[in-house]
Amino acid sequence: MAEAADFQGTSPSPAHRWLRRTGALLAGAPLLAGLLQLPASPAAHAAETASVAAASGSRTVDVSLDSLSPSAPTDGDTVTVSGSITNKGKQTVTGAHVGLRVGPSLSGRVAIDDAAERTGFQPGLDPLEVGGKYVQKFSELPAGVSQRFSISVPVKELDLGSDGVYQLAVSLSGQTSAEPWEHVLGIERTFLPWQPEGADTRTKTTYLWPLISTVHLRAETGSDAQQTPVFQNDELAKEIAPGGRLDQLLSLGGDLDVTWVLDPDLLASVDAMTRNYRIQDGDTTTAGENQAVAKEWLDKLEKTVSGKEVVALPFADPDLASLAHHGTDVAGSLNHLKDATDVASDTVDTIIHVKPETDFAWPVNGAVDPSIIKVATSAGADKVIARSDSLRETGDLTYTPSAARPIGGGTTAVVSDYRLSTEFQGGMTKAEDSTLAVQEFLAQALALNLQEPNDQRSIVVAPQRMPSASQAQTMATAVKALQNGNWSEAQSLSAAAKAKPDPDATTRIPSGSLYPHSLKNQELQTSDFVTIQDTQGNLGKFKVILTDKSRVVTPFGRAIDRGMSTSWRGRKDQGEAFRDGVRGYLDDLTGLVKLIKKSDAKLSGRSATIPVTVQNNLVQGVHHLVLRLTSKQPTRLKIGNGAYYEQQIQVAGEHSQSVKFTTSAKANGPVTVTAQLFTEDGQKYGDSVDFEVKVTEITPTVMLVIGGGVLLLVLAGFRMYTQRKRAAARQAVEEQKNATGAPDAEGGTAAGATAEDGVNGVNKNAAGTVDTVEDTERSKDGPDGESMSESGADAPEHPSDPAPDTAPESTDPSGTGERVDR
DSSP states (O other): OOOOSOOTTOSOOHHHHHHHHHHHHHHHHHHHHHHHTOOSOHHHHHHHHHHHHHHOSTTSEEEEEEEEESSSOOTTOEEEEEEEEEEOSSSOEEEEEEEEEEEEEOOSHHHHHHHHHOOSOOBTTBOOBOOTTSEEEEEEEOTTOEEEEEEEEEGGGGTOOSSEEEEEEEEEEEEOSSSOSOEEEEEEEEEEEEOOSOOSSOEEEEEEEEEOOOOOEEEEEOSSTTOOEEESOSHHHHHHSTTSHHHHHHHHHTTSOOEEEEOHHHHHHHHHHTSOOEEEETTEEEEOOOHHHHHHHHHHHHHHHTTSOEEEOSTTOBOHHHHHHTGGGSTTHHHHHHHHHHHHHHHHHHHHOOOOBOOEEOOGGGOOOHHHHHHHTTTTOOEEEEETTTSOOOSOOSSOOOSEEEEETTEEEEEEOHHHHTTTOSOOOSHHHHHHHHHHHHHHHHHHHHHSTTSOOEEEEOOOSSOOHHHHHHHHHHHHHHHHSSSEEEOOHHHHHHSOOOTTSOOOOOOGGGSOHHHHTTSOOHHHHHHHHHHHHHHHHHHTTBSSTHHHHHHHHHHHHHHTBGGGTTOHHHHHHHHHHHHHHHHHHHTTEEEOOOOOEEEOSSEEEEEEEEEEOSSSOEEEEEEEEEESOTTTEEETTBSEEEEEEEEOTTEEEEEEEEEEESSOEEEEEEEEEEETTSOEEEEEEEEEEEEOOOOHHHHHHHHHHHHHHHHHHHHHHHHHHHHHHHHHHHHHHHHHHOOOTTSSOOHHHHHTHHHHHHHHHHHHHHHHHHHHHHHTBOTTSOBGGGTTTTSOOOOOOOOSSBSOOOOSOOOTTEEOBO
16 A cells, blocks of 8 residues: 655754764764775685674674553653663673664654664664763673663653654664774664644544454253253363453453454353353363352453443354355355354343344454355345455555445445554563564554544554453553554444445455465365254254254254354364264264164064164153154065054153054065154154064964864874773773682682782772873873973963053163064
């Protein structure tokens, strides 16, 4: 962007020009003397030059400027500069002193850039010392040694002219044994903004103060009624604890007139920490203990932002550029941005009782192209925070225009100033870095105001999203000095967006080819959005069966938003692990509603019922599910009235339910049967279960053959029984005849027989009776001794059916040869 060559009234006076010329001649005198004394030998000349160069130069001593107060002095002030000097050379510096040098005012913002990049002392360009008593002397400074300095000068002694930005330098002059004359051995430059009186027209400046963090909450929640949240680590507690990054941002911003930019996810995460929570790091889970810290931080935030403008980003700060460049290739991805935007306002209002602005979109680093603008406004935002290094001026403007730019379609680009917005991106851990950044920020702000002193403009400063604690401290110092200065006044972001746009400012959005490669390399890829969409699809199928959808839809919806967060930039592996973890956890929950595996079954007869068990290990009930049983060979085994049959099911939380299906057999043989759960809209749910039913139907012909065989066995047994009974009777008669009518060898009845006739006859009969009973019992047995009463031992068993809604059952498969109910 073109800059004005000079500001009105900022040209140096003739006396100043004469002093600078004289100073330049004096500074060059030692160099001239050295040239006149050069040896005649070229080799000797080269050796001496190398020796002097090694031990001398304006970088021999490091000058650190650690503080400058006041940052923007006015009439009557005393400027105090403090810091340290360190001898980086190999020789002791003697006769040294530290002095201040104040140059002429710089002619614009580009001149400030050039001056900030200069290193080393340059005679003619660097001004003379203020000198006099405003120096600090050091008799010697040994190699490697540091010394502190502090110099105070009344502002009237600095001989500052009209309003403008003056270059202020701190230098150390001295001599070494290699260069035994006084010369500058070290220098550090900064800027001194000079606006002693209030400007006729002040720049309206908007400073965004972001409260944004990385993703901390996991998708998992406890199974208890409170759904105890689970954090990835306890880093958030460190950030909001006293002295932490977010605590310092809150405290520092409370003293400033700024526009607060909040990520609702941060508020939701801290709010979750106010109750019981868990921390899961790998396989280790511990109870969180920072409830009091979280409550204190939220209370402090609510009081701090009360009455201030608060802008809420979409939930979890989605990466708009990644969505535009890769997410639109995946159907449904933009719906997540809409959901994240819709929930933002309610989240902020519910937690800190402030109604935020939600019509601003903030792409990373304010870098835009047409696709980013389209995505950013797709969820309802009509204002996009861009940056001037992206939306560059293409005309011949000699000044920085106001931030608001109408870019068509009812959308306003609010263009933040690149120089002011990037001023505090360094480490800022050293006092010197912080001091120089503050002074350059104030210098650029004053130079901007002096460009068009009669035309008031609205400028926006959008710093980095997550400033460190040291960066926040430096930002606060600079903003406070700016707001206490005489050339700027604070303004809200909404007011800046509504300000009258400059008709000559560019409104052309740069093409996608100009989008910075450094930013594009950090974006989420198409595969990441595929993972997100897979999770969303699984969530859609899961939620329709739940009796309490909010326990799943809300935490997973917010987890999906977190998967698209801008905070994953530069953390590719962590982002992928988070998204995979969300998808995996949802799969685990979905798998808690499932079919119990069945072993093969036997079906004897024409019809029977087959039980199938559905197990619900969720803490809530499920409904709107359909269980379908399908026969792979319906000509052999029919289920219901066709190849398959469906039944609606409803299972209470942590219960199982068995569902019976009526089947009919048409032919013998094995048949594969498939059980599958479906949602009511016809989507498959979970894995199917296959099992085999062995059909062994008994036909009427077989029954006749079996019945005939049994009848023959009965008749044969009866015949054997009667035959044995008749034989036993004949034998008893014959024995009786022999006992009463046959004489013995001596012509009489046998004495032994006669004596035992009354007893042995009975005993004989008794013995015969026993034999007859045994024969009779044997006649009741089959040919192999098997009891006829067990001829039906192969008849099928009839187990009782399980209860319709039981306590959780074992998921082990049933035993081999499981039978089904008739």
